[in-house]
Amino acid sequence: MSETNPETNPATAPLIRHIGVCLDRSALADRVVPHAIAMARAFGADVTLLHALETPHETAEATPTDPLEWELQRTHARRHLSTLEAEHAAGGLEVRSEILEGRPAEEIRDWARRHEIDLLVLGSHGESGWTEWSLASTARKLIEGTPGSVLLVPAWSVQEPVKHDVTYSRVLVLLDGSRRAESALPAALGVARTHGSDVILLHVVPHPERSCPCPLDEEEHELERRLIDRNTRAAQVYLEGIRKHMASEGIQVRALVTVDGDVRSEILRRVAADHVDLLVFSGHGSGGRAELPFGSVAGFLLEHATVPLLVIRDRTAQATRSHGRTHSRRRARLPQLASS
Numbered sequence: 145m146s147e148t149n150p151e152t153n154p155a156t157a158p159l160i161r162h163i164g165v166c167l168d169r170s171a172l173a174d175r176v177v178p179h180a181i182a183m184a185r186a187f188g189a190d191v192t193l194l195h196a197l198e199t200p201h202e203t204a205e206a207t208p209t210d211p212l213e214w215e216l217q218r219t220h221a222r223r224h225l226s227t228l229e230a231e232h233a234a235g236g237l238e239v240r241s242e243i244l245e246g247r248p249a250e251e252i253r254d255w256a257r258r259h260e261i262d263l264l265v266l267g268s269h270g271e272s273g274w275t276e277w278s279l280a281s282t283a284r285k286l287i288e289g290t291p292g293s294v295l296l297v298p299a300w301s302v303q304e305p306v307k308h309d310v311t312y313s314r315v316l317v318l319l320d321g322s323r324r325a326e327s328a329l330p331a332a333l334g335v336a337r338t339h340g341s342d343v344i345l346l347h348v349v350p351h352p353e354r355s356c357p358c359p360l361d362e363e364e365h366e367l368e369r370r371l372i373d374r375n376t377r378a379a380q381v382y383l384e385g386i387r388k389h390m391a392s393e394g395i396q397v398r399a400l401v402t403v404d405g406d407v408r409s410e411i412l413r414r415v416a417a418d419h420v421d422l423l424v425f426s427g428h429g430s431g432g433r434a435e436l437p438f439g440s441v442a443g444f445l446l447e448h449a450t451v452p453l454l455v456i457r458d459r460t461a462q463a464t465r466s467h468g469r470t471h472s473r474r475r476a477r478l479p480q481l482a483s484s
Contacts, residue, residue, distance in 0.1 A: 159262060160183070160187040160189050160262045160263050160293065160331070160334075161187070161188075161189050161190065161262055162189060162190050162192070162259065162260060162261050162262050162263075163180055163183060163184055163189045163190065163191045163192070163261070163262070163263045163264075163265060164191075164192050164194050164252070164255070164256050164259075164261040164263070164264050164265065165177055165180040165191060165192065165193045165194060165264075165265045165266070166194055166252055166264065166265065166266035166267075166282075166283075166286060167193055167194060167195045167224075167225070167228070168195060168196075168248070169195065169220070169221060169224050172267050172269050172299050173266075173267050174228070175267065175297070176265050176266060176267045176295075176297045177193070177228055177232060177265075178232075178309065178310040179265060179295060179297050179310050179452055180265040180295070181232050181237065181239075181310070182309075182310040182311070182312065182335075182338075182339070183263060183265065183295060183335075183454075184237050185237070185338055186334045186335045186337070186338040186339070187263075187331075187334050189262070189263070190237075190238040190239075190240070191232075191237060191238065191239045191240070192239075192240045192241065192242055192259070192261075193225050193228055193229065193239065193240070193241040193242070194241075194242050194244065194252055194255065195221045195224070195225055195241070195242075195243050195244070196243075196244040196245070196246065196247075196248035196249075196251045196252050197217055197218065197221060197243060197244070197245050198245075198246070198247065198248055199245050199246055218243065221243050222241075222243060225241035225243070226241070228241070229241055242255065248282050249281075249282045249285035249286050249289065250285075252264075252286060252290070253285070253286060253289045253290045256290050256291065256292065257290075257291055261290070261291075261292055262292050262293060263292060263293045263294070263295060264286065264290050264292060264293070264294050264295070265294075265295040265297070266283055266286055266287075266294070266295075266296060266297070267283065267296075267297045267298075267299055268280065268283055268296060268297070268298045268299045269283070269299040278298075278447045278448065279446070279447065283296070287437070287446060288437045288438075289437075291457075292457060293331075293427075293454070293455060293456045293457050294427075294453075294454075294455045294457070295452060295453070295454050295455075296446060296452065296453045296455070297452045298449060298450055298451070298452070298453075300450055311339050311340075312335055312339045312341050312421050312422040312452075313339070313340075313341060313342065313421055314341060314342050314343075314344065314418060314419055314420050314421055314422075315332055315335055315336055315341045315342070315343050315344070315420070315421075315422045315423075315424055316343075316344045316346055316411075316414065316415060316418065316420040316422070316423050316424065317329065317332045317343060317344065317345050317346065317424045317425065318346055318347075318411065318423070318424070318425035318426075318429075318441075319345055319346065319347050319382075319383065319386070320347060320429045320430045321347070321378075321379070321382055321430060322426075322429050322430035324426050324428045324429055324430070325425070325426045325429045325430065326386075326426075327426050327456050327458070328424045328425050328426045328454075328456045329386070329390075331424055331454060331456050332424045332454075333390060333393065333395065335422065335424070335454070336390075336395045336396075336397075337393070337394075337395070341395075341396075341422070342396045342397070342398075343390060343395055343396065343397040343398075344397070344398055344399075344400055344414075344418055344420070345383050345386060345387055345390075345397065345398070345399045345400065346400050346401075346402070346411065346414055347379040347382070347383055347399075347400075347401050347402075348401075348402050348403070348404055348407045348410045348411060349372060349375045349376050349379055349401060349402070349403045349404075350403075350404070350405065350407050351368070351372065351403075351404075351405040352368055352371050352372070372403055376401055376403060379401045380399070380401050383399035383400075383401060384399055386399070387399040400414070402414070407441060408440075408441055408444045408445070408448075411423075411441070411445065412445075412448060412449065412450075415449065415450070415451055416450075420451055421451055421452070422451065422452050422453075422454060423445065423449055423451055423452070423453045423454070424453075424454045424456070425441075425442060425445070425453075425454075425455060425456070426442070426455070426456050426457070427439065427442050427455050427456065427457040428442065428457075429441060429442075438455070442455060
């Protein structure tokens, strides 16, 4: 088995020092705050509550907003943020707030870059309420355009008012044998230590890709079966090494290898079957294109997962991508098995 990259060793604490929380005075948005506090406790991070007021000249309406009405909106926003600060500034956490003005997505994105936000926490929907789309437009822009990691809380995962203390009992970590996927391990370890979480390491072995839809003959079916068996054994060896390492840190952890032709749907099935309450993974895996904000699996999960998702991305690399430059990383593969 190949050694785990020292830079993503699970014993190393992830660099999450500053957390930004996207708010808009709606009940849906407010329900993400306890999740942000839970992450801040896990990583010893500072928290800034962000509310972006969309300025009158940035809206589609031609009628200008009355200055008095605009000042009242500012006052209500400040009061609302102050109340949230008072509720959650406990246990030695540093909780601040900022009111921004302009286009919400752009203002929050630019503020996050200037202040080196390591983790942005937001809900899938906010003031506009639930829509037919899985992500509201502002949430989508922030997820794709903001550098750093993201904690997305789907609206349907918080239908009831959230208590102030959020605890993650069962954490599912997605791994595919790549170093980029392993970058999620330190974050999972930090959460598990703080919350006493059980951790599940999941690798889904995909069916071999075919270049044409024509049916396989008997020999080809046997070749496919042998390749799946080989990949399954390699994944089991790989995950067991990581499981032992995390278990030595006092974490309750198990490794799970499954085989499925649809990796993305299998992940969602495991989330439901194992009653997972936090999904942790890297924004890119073994096959992800670094110039894109997310790989295909990460993008699918952001659209369809029903539990909070902690998506780990390198803030510097993402900022570089946002400025039109690519960032490449060496790809690691599952370990080679000895010939049987």
